[in-house]
Amino acid sequence: MKTRKRIGGIVYHVIVCGLGLIMIYPLVWMIMSSFKESNTIFTTAGQLIPKKFVLANYATGWKGFAKTGFVVFFRNSLFVAIVATLGTVFSSAFVAYGLARCRFFGRRFLFVAMLLSMMLPAQVLMIPQYLWYQKLGWVGSYRPLIVPYYFAIQGFFIYLMINFIDGIPRELDEAAKIDGCSYYSIFARIILPLITPALITASIFSFMWRWDDFLSALLYINESAKYPVSLALKLFCDPGSSSDYGAMFAMATLSIMPAVLIFIGLQKYLVEGISTSGLKG
Known part of the structure; x- marks a missing residue:
């Protein structure tokens, strides 16, 4: 039996x-x-493995295009990703608290609608959203990439935080109410600190999704100086003339570093958040 288990373990690890x-x-x-x-x-x-390692690709790629250095594209991506992530996390936590702790008319309907929104493909909403943002005069700016996320449109994050909040004993809420805390005080002083793993998990996923978002930037950003990294990388590839794949790969390598560093630094919270263990009363 021990030999069989050992062989099975070796085969498993090899695969x-x-x-x-x-x-x-x-x-x-x-x-x-x-x-x-x-x-x-x-x-x-x-x-x-290259026969000769060269760093010219990084120097060429970092220069960017039309007097716009690649540092500008990194700054654009950081701005969009950070601001949109802050709105996503806060609005999702606020909505999750309302659905998990507050009792009001239409609560079940809103919860079901939130679940259905998770099943709706983004491509279905692409044309209506574009027409809406065009009438608002938002096309050509970062507002379509940021403002919607301040209205809790990420059902996955809401569902994740609801699971964490459901794991928090309601006795804590009742004790806070006796001490004179309002719903807002309970949310800020009790709920938010106790769902830190879920908040960090949502922040990691939201940042990565916004950082890698190519299609939204392609639809709404029409000035090269406003391009995020995901959209600027395609400038290295020109089907009509020569393409600098070396510079493109160099900048693509740099573009994955923020996500890798965030994942390594917050891996503990990510694993805990995905497990949705919450708290045990």
Whole structure:
């Protein structure tokens, strides 16, 4: 039995490691290609390690386009991702608290509508949203990428926080009411500190989604100086002339660093938040 278990464990780890290598290989290939000369990237595509490491791709990519350095695109992405994430997390927590703790007419209907919104493909809303933002005069600005997230449109985050709030004993709310706390005070002083893992998890996912959002920026941003990183990367690829794939891979490598650093630094809270363990009374 011990031998069989040992063999099974070895087979399991070999399969998992093999699948992991298959998944991570494109990322490693992109990083290694960023150190190759641009004209040799695809001629030596089967060679993972460059024969000669060059840093010219990073220097070229960082210069950007039309006197707009790539640092501007990073700044644009950080602005959109951070501001939209703050609105998403706060509004989702506020709505989740209302659905989990407050009793009012239409509560069940709103909860079901929130669940249905999670099942609705974003492509269905794309045209109506664009026409709406166009009439508001928002096209060409960052408002379509930021303002909607201050109105709790992310049903997944609301559902996640509801699960955490349901795990908090209601006796804490009742004790706070006896001490004279209002619903807003209970939310700020008791609920928010106790759902920190859910808040951090929502922040990580929201930041990554906003940072990687290519389609929304493509629809609403029409000035290159306002491009986020996700949209600026396509400027390196010009089907009508030559494409600088080396610079593109170099900037793509830099663009994943914020998400990687956030994931590494907050991994503990991410695992705890996804498990939705909450608190046990």
